[in-house]
Amino acid sequence: MPQRIDSESEPTTPQRPRIQGPLANILNVFQEFTPSKTQRQMRGLREELQGLLNDAEDAFSAKDSEIADLSNQVVPARPRRRRKRFHRADDAPASLDSQNSETLEDRTRKAGRHFIIDEGLFFIDEGAIWSLDVDDDFDYSTEFDSKSTRIQAQLQDVIRLLPDDAVSRRTEEWIGDAVRGQRSATAYRLRRPSLKHLADATDLKHFTTSSDRFENFKQRIGYVPATDTAVLYYSAFKAPILYDEFAGEIDVDHLFRNPLLLNIHACILRRADGPTDLFKDNPYRPQAPYMEKIHNITRTSTGAIANAAVLAIWLYSADTKFLERGNETNINYRKRYRQYVEELRKGLTAKKAWVDALLNY
DNA sequence: AGACACCATTAAATGACCGA
DNA sequence: TCGGTCATTTAATGGTGTCT
Structure with missing residues (x-):
């Protein structure tokens, strides 16, 4: 009877085979393939061997990824980017509405982000929507009559989300910027x-x-x-x-x-x-x-x-x-x-x- | 109150693409 | 090949709520 190798402990004598880990178990089973085994025993051993080989395969691929991780660590990481932050409103040139430009811009941007979440991911026509006048008596039942009524409906959707004092500033890049950013953040x-x-x-x-x-x-x-x-x-x-x-x-x-x-x-x-x-x-x-x-x-x-x-x-x-x-x-x-x-x-x-x-x- | 955790936001960096 | 543009990704910041 071949000697079983204890794969859990370190080999203590030089006579013991120096194979450890999953391979040791495989070697043990392998050594039990002797002519005296019955068909049934052989079949059992083959199954056991296959299972151990699968385990070994897993163990080796785990080692592979571990090695990959380690070699990634050896490659010096890029220096951390340190960057200076600015506050847009603080750095903005003084303008007519400097009194509340910060809050106005913030609230306008917020409406743009809200639009992406609740109304639509895209404007039908980004060029046309801002050149359209707001139709105060717009009837949503006409929304699908033509392209311009569709755009008008979308304009109504935007206006509804905009604070009143921001309506006149809707053509600023604020909304477009916020909309693109929110769309990208959502997909990400x-x-x-x-x-x-x-x-x-x-x-x-x-x-x-x-x-x-x-x-x-x-x-x-x-x-x-x-x-x-x-x-x-x-x-x-x-x-x-x-x-x-x-x-x-x-x-x-x-x-x-x-x-x-x-x-x-x-x-x-x-x-x-x-x-x-x-x-x-x-x-x-x-x-x-x-x-x-x-x-x-x-x-x-x-x-x-x-x-x-x-x-x-x-x-x-x-x-x-x-x-x-x-x-x-x-x-x-x-x-x-x-x-x-x-x-x-x-x-x-x-x-x-x-x-x-x-x-x- | 203050330390802490976590989210959304946004500036900055990145990378892919495009047209001149 | 170079610069410009755009979406994506990373990093910093601010704000809000939790916990003790």
């Missing part, structure tokens, strides 16, 4: 700190590269391959990711019902880990300010649902940046947002039951 949050709440363990492995996302998720976000007569495209409404149940056809009773959309919404409104807090038994109790509170958001808007749908598609898409038009998929996210929000609002004005049910949901 979803792909980084919030991702673990927005994908299951299997899917999480495929988020590192654009091509990995494409290969694994393209069907889910509505990929339709090219044919002889048509180029490839992504279907706006036949995308399983928008549904809680999807049978291949558009079904308004299940559209926008994927819990993923709720989780995305929670990540935005209630901090990066919002979903875990949202579904816990104990009441949600954040220590710091969060969007829902900052912007006093008490209802779910059609804009927010459309946003979550667009963000879900982008999140699982091959696109690496959140642009109006996806840099890999060519999906027009601005147009997508309009399609979704239009469907929702038309359903709402037509008192369609599915939209009511969705908003309640």
